[in-house]
Amino acid sequence: MTVSHRVMKNGLRLAAALLLVVAVPAAAGAEDEVLAPHLPTEVNAPGTWSGEEGLDGPLAAIGLAERxxxxxxxGRRQSREMFGVSADDGRSQWLDLPGVDEDxxxxxxxxxxxxxxxWIGWSRIADARAAVGRAALExxxxxxxxxxxxRRLRPPTQAPTAENKSHLAFSGDSRHxxxxxxxxSRTGAVAHELTAWDVRTGASTVLESTRTSVPRLGSAPSGVVWIRGxxxxxxxxxxxxxxxFALPGSVRDASWAPDDKAFAYLSASTADGPPQxxxxxxxxxxxxRAVPLDVEPGRLAGWxxxxxxxxGHAExxxxxxxxxxxxxxxxxxxxQVSPLERPILARGLWEEPLKAPVVPGGTDDPRFVLYGIAGGLVALLALGGAFSRRRPRSS
Incomplete structure (x- = not known):
């Protein structure tokens, strides 16, 4: 091998090594970008005939849909079931949550x-067949x-009453x-309790127990926020x-920004008045400091x-x-495939850019394929019968 060939070969090896060094971090960065949890530009339920089930990591949204x-x-069987939307690619799949019946x-x-x-949290109902508001909350x-x-969680003090009096939320840092x-109580006195559980250990903290008004839940980057009047x-x-923090009017919702400084809240001049x-x-x-909107605000969905x-103001x-x-x-x-109710979104993911989701599958009725196969078989049998009738018999 000549000197020039040897130099050229070593140069190619060096170029390939440099290309590999540069390409690997770039590929890793691209992969990290793809896998960064985010909200989709549209929230789809799975196609009603979809068979995809399971969890693939963090979710951007959860909802209910007809399956x-x-x-x-x-024949066809229909049921009302939970689904989750992946925070990675926006793909929607059916969820099987232990102890959650169709209701x-x-x-x-x-x-x-x-x-x-x-994390997904849910209430465990003693009898899912009982009328709403009459079932006991386990x-x-x-x-x-x-x-x-x-992880199963229980109230640290007395047993809760009817399930329709319960409301769930997570702390802003997703810890509780x-x-x-x-x-x-045994005397029949009703108390409104507010309890937080550490999702990793199950440790509970009773934040408040009172017989006055029922609190509303707000949000902040950390800790628990609740509102009374x-x-x-x-x-x-x-x-x-x-x-x-005392604020004017009847406060419906309140939220601190990610920097823990900026603040927004919804309030009305009276308890039953329109919020602003x-x-x-x-x-x-x-x-x-009022911020005028063309529509009546319903909730603070995130930052x-x-x-x-x-x-938020609509479904x-x-x-x-x-x-x-x-x-x-x-x-x-x-x-493209709407859920039965407004889905619940992972509010912390609003801080990331929204991305287009995967198109939902399972929208086609598989029975049409069976109908086609059955129709084809019937046609073949009919043709076979006609052919056998026309065929001359041997003497």
């Missing part, structure tokens, strides 16, 4: 999804969507499942004293960043509102 299965050759209880009151999409469960592990529920309370279940959005860079600047809060539409400039931009999340 169809074949019954024999031509007609509202999704939002019985289930919760953590802000990071890793406790709660929380599932890790990464490992599939399920929070339940608001009623308990009844015009006062917003905040506390870290693990440590720290309760903080209280108020927001600012601090809780002091937000107090009484896009430290300045933009997401306000599948939200508004991005800049708390400084008051600029508003609408986002339509309606998908």
């Amino acid at each position: 169809s299965r074949t019954d024999g050759l031509t 007609t209880r509202p999704l939002a009151r019985r289930f919760a999804l953590s802000p990071d999409g890793r 406790g709660w469960s929380v599932m890790d969507t990464v490992t599939g592990q399920v 499942l929070v339940a608001r529920y009623d308990t009844a 015009g006062t917003v309370h905040r506390q870290d279940p693990g440590a720290g004293e309760k903080q209280s 959005l108020r927001a600012g860079r601090t809780i002091g600047k937000a107090r009484g 896009r960043d430290d300045d933009e809060v997401v306000v 599948d539409r939200v508004e991005e509102v800049d708390v400084v400039t008051k600029k508003v931009r609408g986002i339509d999340l309606a998908g």
Whole structure:
């Protein structure tokens, strides 16, 4: 081998090595980008005939939808079932949650999804066949969507009463499942309790037990937020004293931004009046600072960043509102396959860019294929019979 050939060969090896060094981090970065949990640009339920089931990691949303299965050759069975939307690719699959039977209880009151999409919480009903509001509440469960592990949670004090008095949410850092529920003493006195459980250990903390008004749940980057009348309370279940903030009007929802400074809340002048959005860079600047919207706000769904809060007002539409400039931009999340109720979104994922989801499968009725096969067989048999009748018999 000549010197020139040897130099050329070594040069090619060096170039290949440099290309490999550069390409590997680039590929890793691309993979990280693909796998970063995010919300989809539209929320789809699985196709009613879809057979995809299971958990593949963090979820962007959970919901309820009608599922169809074949019954024999031509029959059809329908049921109301839970589904989850992957936070990786927006693919929707049916979920099998232990102890959850098919019933007609509202999704939002019985289930919760953590802000990071890793945990699902739900109420355990003693008798799913009982009428809504009359079934006893056994406790709660929380599932890790990464490992599939399920932890059963029970109230630390008295047993809860009817399940329709319960409401679930997660703390902003996804560390605690929070339940608001009623308990009844032996004398029949009813108390409203607010309890937080550490999702990893199951340790419980009773944040409040009172016989006054039922609290509403808010949100913050950490700790638990709840509302009574015009006062917003905040506390870290693990440590720290309760903080209280008095605001004008009847507060319906309240939320701190990811930087823990900007603040938004929904309030009305009276307990049954229409709510209005108020927001600012601090809780002091937000107090009484109205942000006009073309529609009546229903909930604070999350934050896009430290300045933009997401306000929900319909089943599948939200508004991005800049708390400084008051600029508003609408986002339509309606998908190709609509769920039965408004889905529950992983509110912490609003901070990531939205991405287009995988097109849902399982929308075609498989019985049509069976009909075609059966029709083809009938046609073949008919042709066979006609041919045998026309065939001359041998003498």
